[in-house]
Amino acid sequence: MKLLREPLMHFLALGGLLFGVFAFADYRKEHRLASRIDITPQLVLKRSSDFQQSHGHPPSPAEMRTLIDDCVREEVLVREARQQGIDEDDAIIRNRLRQRMEQIAEEQVSMPVPSEGELLVFLNAHANEFKTANGPTPLLSDIRETVLAAWHREQRRVAADVAYQKIRRRYDIVIDPSPGSTSESP
DSSP, X not given: OTGGGOHHHHHHHHHHHHHHHHHHHHHHHHHHHHTOOOOOHHHXXXXXXXXXXXXXXXXXXXXXXXXXXXXXXXXXXXXXXXXTTTTTTXXXXXXXXXXXXXXXXXXXXXXXXXXXXXXXXXXHHTHHHHOOTTSOOOOHHHHHHHHXXXXXXXXXXXXXXXXXXXXXXXXXXXXXXXXXXXXXOO
C-alpha cells in the first residue's frame, strides 16, 4: 500500500497510460491511412487518356465515373488479394512483375543509333538468324530495318541483364539443395 502512495509510481502509471493512448492513436491513424484510397488527378488523366486512345473520344461524365469506379474497385480487390497472400505464389503474377521490371530497365536505356559497321558486325555475328530459305545471308542493305530491329532487341536485352545484375547484388542468394545433391553456389 505504501508503494501506491509513492510519486514515482504515480509518474510511471501516468507515463504508461499516456504511452498507451498515443500508441493506440498512432495505430488508428496508420490503419486509417492504410485503408485510404486516393484517386489522384494523374490517375484520372491516365485512365481518361487510355479511354480516349481505345475509344477514339474522350470519356463522357458518366464514362468517367465508371472509369473512376473501376479504379477504386481494382485498388480494393488488389489490396484484399495482397492481404490474403494471393499474389505470393502465383506464377502469372510473378512473371508479369518480372516482365514489368525488365521493361522498366529497358526503357531507362537511351537507344543509340548504330553505325553501318556496327550493324554489319551484328549481322555477321547473327547470320543464321537472317539466312534465307536458300541458305545465303542477304546483304545488309536489303534487310537493314530487320537487322536494326534485332540489334535494338539485343541492346534492350543486354540493358535488362545489366540492370538485373545490379539489383541482384543487393541480395544474398541461398540455394538449399534437395536431399542427396551437392550444394552449389550460383
